[in-house]
Each structure stands twice: as C-alpha cells, then as structure tokens.
Amino acid sequence: MKSRFALLVVGAFALLPAHAFAGEVKIIANSTVKATQISADELKKVFLLQTHFLKDGTYVEPVLRQSGTAHEAFLKEFIDLNDEALRTYYGTQVFTGKASMPRSFRSDTEYVAYIAKTKGAIGYVSMEAATEGVKTLEVMPLANRTERVLLRRVEPIYPKALQPLHLSGTVRLEVTISAKGAVEKIRVLGGNPFMAESAVSAVQQWVYSAGRSRTTVNATIAFDPR
Amino acid sequence: MRRRIVGLGIVCICLYTGQITLQAQEFKLFDRTVQFHGFASQGFVYTNDNNWLTMNTSQGSAAFTDFGLNVSTQLTDKLRVGAQVYDRNLGQLGQYHPSLDWAVVDYRFKSWFGVRGGKVKTTLGLYNDTQDLDFLRTFALLPQSVYATDLRDATIAHTGGDIYGTISLKRYLGDLSYTVYAGHRSDSIYSGYPYLISQYTINLSSYGGLQYGGDLRWTTPLKGLLIGASRIDEDITAKGSGVSFYNPSAGVVPYYEYSKAEWTNQFYGDYVRGKWRVDAEYRRYLHNQIVWNNTSQTIVDTRGWYVSGTYRLTKRLGLGAYYSRYTVTNAFSGGLATFNPNEPDTSLPGGHIYDKVVTGRIDLNRFWNVKVEGHFMDGYADSAYPDGFYPQVNPNGLQPNTNALVLKTSVNF
Numbered sequence: 001m002k003s004r005f006a007l008l009v010v011g012a013f014a015l016l017p018a019h020a021f022a023g024e025v026k027i028i029a030n031s032t033v034k035a036t037q038i039s040a041d042e043l044k045k046v047f048l049l050q051t052h053f054l055k056d057g058t059y060v061e062p063v064l065r066q067s068g069t070a071h072e073a074f075l076k077e078f079i080d081l082n083d084e085a086l087r088t089y090y091g092t093q094v095f096t097g098k099a100s101m102p103r104s105f106r107s108d109t110e111y112v113a114y115i116a117k118t119k120g121a122i123g124y125v126s127m128e129a130a131t132e133g134v135k136t137l138e139v140m141p142l143a144n145r146t147e148r149v150l151l152r153r154v155e156p157i158y159p160k161a162l163q164p165l166h167l168s169g170t171v172r173l174e175v176t177i178s179a180k181g182a183v184e185k186i187r188v189l190g191g192n193p194f195m196a197e198s199a200v201s202a203v204q205q206w207v208y209s210a211g212r213s214r215t216t217v218n219a220t221i222a223f224d225p226r
Numbered sequence: 227m228r229r230r231i232v233g234l235g236i237v238c239i240c241l242y243t244g245q246i247t248l249q250a251q252e253f254k255l256f257d258r259t260v261q262f263h264g265f266a267s268q269g270f271v272y273t274n275d276n277n278w279l280t281m282n283t284s285q286g287s288a289a290f291t292d293f294g295l296n297v298s299t300q301l302t303d304k305l306r307v308g309a310q311v312y313d314r315n316l317g318q319l320g321q322y323h324p325s326l327d328w329a330v331v332d333y334r335f336k337s338w339f340g341v342r343g344g345k346v347k348t349t350l351g352l353y354n355d356t357q358d359l360d361f362l363r364t365f366a367l368l369p370q371s372v373y374a375t376d377l378r379d380a381t382i383a384h385t386g387g388d389i390y391g392t393i394s395l396k397r398y399l400g401d402l403s404y405t406v407y408a409g410h411r412s413d414s415i416y417s418g419y420p421y422l423i424s425q426y427t428i429n430l431s432s433y434g435g436l437q438y439g440g441d442l443r444w445t446t447p448l449k450g451l452l453i454g455a456s457r458i459d460e461d462i463t464a465k466g467s468g469v470s471f472y473n474p475s476a477g478v479v480p481y482y483e484y485s486k487a488e489w490t491n492q493f494y495g496d497y498v499r500g501k502w503r504v505d506a507e508y509r510r511y512l513h514n515q516i517v518w519n520n521t522s523q524t525i526v527d528t529r530g531w532y533v534s535g536t537y538r539l540t541k542r543l544g545l546g547a548y549y550s551r552y553t554v555t556n557a558f559s560g561g562l563a564t565f566n567p568n569e570p571d572t573s574l575p576g577g578h579i580y581d582k583v584v585t586g587r588i589d590l591n592r593f594w595n596v597k598v599e600g601h602f603m604d605g606y607a608d609s610a611y612p613d614g615f616y617p618q619v620n621p622n623g624l625q626p627n628t629n630a631l632v633l634k635t636s637v638n639f
Contacts, residue, residue: 041394050392051337052303059303080449084538085498087592091362091638096347096355097308097330100261100298 024073028134029122030115034058037138038122043078046122048089049099063115063123064104070126078124078139148177148217149209156202156221159194166225167192171199177215181208195223251639258299266293267360267636275625276606279376280317280421280616283630289317290634292358294327306332312358318619319376321416327358328383338391345385349405349441350456351492351507354381359638364536364546364587366599366634371530371552371579372492372509376418376612381458381490384409384437401445408438411460418612420466425618428468428481435462435485450498460488462515472521472561483517501538507531513611522560526611529553544587552579554609569609575626576608594637601630 027038035054045051047062054060065071067083075081081089093099105111108129115121116133125131140149169192176185183206188196199221208215252261269290273283281287291314298308312327314320328347334340347355356362357373367375386409393402412434413419420430443454461484468481494507508531515524534548553572572578585599606624607613615624 045337045392052334053336084541088362091359092356094261094263094298095265095294095296095310095359095362097296097298097310097328097332097342100300100306100308101263 024127025070025077025124026127026129026131027122027124027137027139028112028115028131029060029137030118030120031133031135032058032119033060033122033135033137035137036135037140039140040078043139044080047079047102049093049102052120059120060122061118061120062102063111063118063121064102065111065124066104066106070124070129073126074124148181148211148215150206151181151209152205152207154202154205156195156198156223158223158225159198162194162223163225167223168225169195169223171196171221171223173199173203173219173221175203175206175217175219177208177211177217179211179213181210183208184214189218191220192223195221198223255299258301260297260299262295262297263639264293264295265359265361265636265638267291267634269366269632269634271630271632273628273630276615276628277619278628278630279614280319280418280619282317282619287317289315291315292320292360294358296327304334306330306334308332314358316375318421318616319416319418320414323414323416325414336391338393340390341387342390343387345383346388346407346409347383348381348407348437348439348458349388349390350381350439350458350490351441351454351509352494352496352505354456357382360597360634360636361595361638364544364597365534365548365583365585366597366632367583367601369507369530369532369534369548369550369583370581370614371532371550372507374418374612374614376421376614379413379417380411380419384411386410386437398447400447403443403445404440406440408436411435411437411462420464421618422612422616425616426468426471427478428466430464430466430481432466433462433464435460437461439490452496454494456490456492456494458490461485462488470518471565472518480519482519483515485514486516486523487512487514503536504534506533518561522558522562524562524610525557526609527555527557528609528611528613542589544589546583546585546587548581548583550579550581550583552581552607552613553577554607554611554613556609558610566610575605575624578605579607579613580604593639595635597632597634599632599634601628601632603628603630 035056035058038054042054046060052059075083075086079086090101094101105114111123112131112134115123171191172189174187174189175183178184183204186200186203203219252259270288271278271281271283271290272286275284277283281289294310294312296308296310298306300306309329310327311324313322313324315322326345328345330342330344330346332340332342349355351372353368353373357368357378384407386407388405388407390405395402415430420433437458437460439458441454441456443452445452463484464482466481467478470476470479490509490511492507492509497504511528513526517524530552532548532550534546536544536546538544554577555572556569558566558568569577582602583599585597587595587597589595604627606615
C-alpha cells in the first residue's frame with residue numbers, strides 16, 4: 001500500500017510535459033560514404049543538388065521519400081522548404097538542364113534497400129526506423145566558430161523507480177565545457193527532478209569539439225519510457 | 227487543331243482516372259541511368275476588345291499550346307549531359323516549328339564552380355529560364371511587362387557557355403549564386419519581332435547575334451528572402467528582304483539591321499514564408515537599332531515592373547494576383563523619322579500597358595493542373611518593338627482597355 005502510494009506521488013510530480021529532443025529523423029547513407037558526420041550546410045547543398053560531393057571528396061546521391069512524417073520532418077529541419085516548394089525547385093533544375101531528378105520512393109523498405117545497394121546514396125528515415133545495411137551519419141549544426149560540436153553522446157538510463165509509471169519527461173541542464181571539450185560542470189536548470197540524476201550522469205560522459213576557451217551551453221535531455 | 231485538343235483531352239481524362247501514371251521515366255543505356263521528363267500545356271484566351279498576343283482572342287482562341295521533352299544522364303560523378311526539345315504555337319507565332327530548347331554538357335568541379343556548354347537556358351531574373359514551364363507556377367501568364375511570351379526567343383537561351391556556382395558566405399551571411407555567360411542568340415523567324423515588322427513587307431530570314439551577361443543572386447540570412455540582379459548585352463543583326471519605304475519602286479530588296487546598343491538590366495526580389503510568396507522585378511530594355519540598310523535608327527526604351535503575391539490555400543488550390551506596369555518610348559531618326567513621330571509620352575494608351583491580374587490554380591493531382599486567370603489591362607503600348615498587341619490582328623485599330631480571360635491546363639512528368 002505504501003509503495004503504491006509512493007509511486008502515485010512520484011507519478012504526480014513526474015507528470016511534466018514531454019519535449020521531443022531536436023531531431024525527428026536520422027540521416028542514413030550507403031557504406032561507400034566514408035564520413036560518419038555531415039554538416040547541416042552540406043546536407044542542404046546535397047539535397048538542393050548544389051553538390052554531389054562531401055568535404056572529404058565522397059560522391060553522394062540524394063534519395064528522397066515521396067511523402068510521410070519523416071519526409072516532412074526532414075524538409076522542415078534541414079532544407080527549409082515544404083514538399084511542394086521542393087518539387088518546384090527540382091522542376092526548375094531538371095527542366096532547365098541544370099540537374100537530374102533525385103530518386104524517390106513511397107515504401108520504407110524499398111527506400112532503405114535502394115540506399116543500401118547504391119553507391120553514394122544518402123537519405124533520411126524516422127528515428128525508430130530499421131536501417132539494416134546502411135550507416136547513420138551524425139548531423140553537425142551550421143558551421144560557426146564559437147559553436148561546440150557534440151562528438152560523443154551518451155544516452156541517459158531511464159530511472160528504475162519510474163519504469164512502472166511509463167512516464168516521459170525532460171531535464172534542462174546548463175553544461176560548462178572545457179577548452180579541450182570535456183564536461184567540467186553541470187547545473188540543473190529545470191524539468192523532472194526524478195530524472196535529473198540520470199541526465200547529469202549521462203551528460204558528464206559527453207565529449208565536445210575543442211574550442212578557444214571554456215563554453216557554457218544548454219542541453220535538454222528527453223526521457224522516453226519505451 | 228481540333229484533333230490536338232481532343233488528344234490532349236483524352237490524355238487528361240486518362241491522367242485523372244489513373245490510367246496513365248506519370249513518373250520520371252528512366253532506362254539504362256550502357257550501364258548509365260537515363261532520365262526523361264516532359265510537359266505540355268493548352269490554353270484558351272478570350273478578350274473583350276483587342277486581339278492579344280497575335281491570337282484572335284476577341285472570338286476566343288485556343289491557339290495557345292506548347293510541349294517539351296528532355297533526356298539527361300550523369301556520365302561521371304561530375305559530368306552530366308542532357309537535351310530538351312520544345313514546340314509551341316501562340317496565335318501567329320511558333321506555328322509548331324520544333325526547336326532544340328537546350329542541349330548541355332555540364333561539369334561541376336565544386337559547388338562554387340561549374341561550367342556548362344552547348345545551348346544553355348539564360349539566367350535572367352527570377353523566371354526567364356523557366357517561363358515555358360507552366361506547371362511550376364501559379365500564374366497562367368507571367369507578368370508581360372517583364373516576361374513577354376511573344377518575345378520569348380529574345381532571352382530564352384544562348385549557344386555558348388556558362389560559368390556558375392554557389393558560394394556560402396561566412397557567419398550566417400547567406401549564399402551568393404553567380405552565373406556568367408556568353409554565346410549566340412538565334413530567334414525563330416516565327417517569333418514576335420519578325421512577325422511585327424512583317425507588316426512593313428519585311429520578311430526576316432535570320433535574327434540573332436552575340437549575347438553575354440551575368441546574374442548574381444543573394445540568398446540572404448533572412449529566411450525565405452532572395453534578391454538579385456541580371457544584365458544582358460547583345461549585338462543583334464537581322465537579315466531578310468522587303469520593299470523599301472524610301473524606294474518602293476525598286477521592289478523587293480535585301481534588308482538588314484543591326485544593334486547600336488541593346489541591353490537589359492533586371493533587379494528582383496523573392497520572399498517565401500510558409501504558404502505565401504511575394505515577388506517583385508524591374509526590367510529595363512533598350513533596343514537601339516540601325517534599320518533599313520543603314521538609312522534609319524529606332525530607339526525603343528521599355529521599362530517594366532511587377533509585384534506579385536501567391537498563396538497556397540490548400541494542397542490542391544493556389545491563388546495569386548499581380549500588378550504589372552509596362553511603359554515604352556520610341557524615337558526615330560533618318561528616313562523613318564519622316565513617317566514616324568517620336569513617341570515619348572507614356573501616359574497615352576500607346577505608351578503603356580498596366581495590367582491587374584487574379585489567378586486560381588487547381589492541382590487535380592501531382593502531374594496535372596488547371597488555371598483560371600483574369601487580366602484587366604489599361605493601354606496597348608504601340609511601338610517599334612512588340613508589346614503584345616499587333617496591328618496585323620487588329621486591323622480596325624486598338625481600344626485603350628482590354629479585359630482577358632485565360633484558361634490553361636498543363637501536365638508534366
């Protein structure tokens with residue numbers, strides 16, 4: 001009885017709105033793509049047919065979905081165009097002789113299979129999608145000399161006490177990064193207090209790119225009971 | 227003509243019922259993927275008074291058809307080739323004489339540097355190179371003050387080469403895209419200018435010449451805003467035959483004319499936010515020609531601008547409107563001055579066309595759309611260079627105002 005009551009109390013406090021961490025899609029590529037990371041700027045140029053090469057010289061071929069949540073999320077997050085505007089843009093390129101139309105697919109299975117077998121193919125799927133046979137690329141934010149790029153991310157462990165409640169939640173942290181890229185200090189700014197310890201424990205293991213000096217950034221850690 | 231309309235109608239019905247699925251078609255050739263795409267459009271125009279764009283629009287005219295087909299392939303990682311053929315009929319123009327629209331060898335060294343050679347679409351303003359592609363825009367007719375469809379040939383393409391690229395600027399300053407080109411322009415003898423001067427017994431056998439210029443556009447840090455400028459310089463010659471106005475008794479004699487100065491400046495801006503798009507462009511075109519075998523000079527100075535807005539109401543319905551202003555002045559010297567007074571007053575109907583336009587576009591599916599458009603024009607701009615209203619199809623003279631209804635359907639794959 002007492003434990004059930006305790007769980008109810010924890011649940012009541014833990015009922016905080018969930019915020020999805022930035023990134024509803026992940027970028028996938030054929031194994032011939034050597035890079036493990038791609039900048040948001042490069043990704044946009046590739047899908048706007050302005051280049052067929054990454055900075056490391058690898059040839060890439062953009063492949064699109066014809067519709068769907070992942071497609072809409074990708075366009076919104078990385079291309080700044082909706083589907084109609086992108087199709088109009090591709091039309092101007094194709095019908096004026098400036099580019100060829102990228103391949104597009106309706107089915108998830110066909111889409112991933114094509115990327116897996118095609119040299120240089122690069123595409124996008126939802127975070128939960130199966131990605132057998134392809135590699136995932138980490139997307140770096142737009143180039144900025146003062147920005148610290150997260151090179152190694154460790155996911156937090158969902159608190160055992162909250163598992164019966166199946167609650168989602170977030171924790172907001174202020175993270176101080178040394179010049180070398182290590183996490184020096186973490187301060188909890190807000191969010192679900194029952195998830196804070198787990199969030200801090202994970203972020204302490206993160207590694208950032210080196211910078212000129214110590215930098216402070218904010219991070220929001222999301223917890224999903226699934 | 228009736229068979230063409232019936233044929234297009236059958237295609238449209240099949241598209242709507244799904245009997246034909248239009249996708250980018252491709253096939254393998256020597257282990258290379260070759261893509262082919264196409265488009266077609268059919269229009270109908272009715273005007274309450276003057277006949278417009280060489281069509282018999284006061285009775286209603288469907289002489290407003292065009293179509294194109296292209297193939298392309300990526301030969302290596304950096305090298306691409308392709309070509310497109312195009313055909314049109316617009317009243318007395320075009321007359322279904324197919325032409326090579328573009329044929330390009332394109333080598334992109336880097337995103338900031340590439341070269342193209344062959345017959346290349348000319349980059350001028352927002353819509354010069356896509357003016358034939360009805361399916362890409364809301365409006366049935368682009369603002370005629372800047373994109374005169376009867377003068378398409380004057381700017382659509384050049385046979386030569388381009389250097390182009392996109393440069394990312396530092397620290398969130400956006401991107402700069404540039405194009406620099408040079409080549410030869412060759413107008414069809416079924417285009418607006420040869421048709422206009424045919425009223426003076428002149429029949430041109432060739433019209434074209436050197437064309438060079440550039441375009442610079444800035445994708446600004448303000449999301450959705452693009453601004454730019456273009457310039458073309460030309461050196462045009464025309465050859466043909468005609469009956470000389472200063473010596474008619476000599477009968478038909480050889481005719482030639484050439485450019486003393488011929489250039490276009492264009493400035494533009496494009497802003498896209500959500501379902502809204504707002505465009506504005508200004509073009510000034512100077513046509514200073516020595517005509518009639520060195521006996522006369524005509525100077526036509528045109529200035530046109532427009533502001534347009536479009537809104538995507540639903541996935542299938544788009545609305546648009548624009549205000550377009552076109553003014554023209556004429557000056558003559560030499561023998562022609564005896565017959566043609568200078569026309570500097572743009573406030574007269576013969577000196578301008580102001581056009582107010584509203585449009586609705588319905589997308590029946592991804593490949594097929596229908597448009598309904600109304601034009602309310604003040605003026606008819608009568609000059610020594612085509613302005614949309616031709617004396618040959620308006621033998622009783624021109625009325626000061628014209629209202630037009632344009633219906634258009636287009637398909638693409």
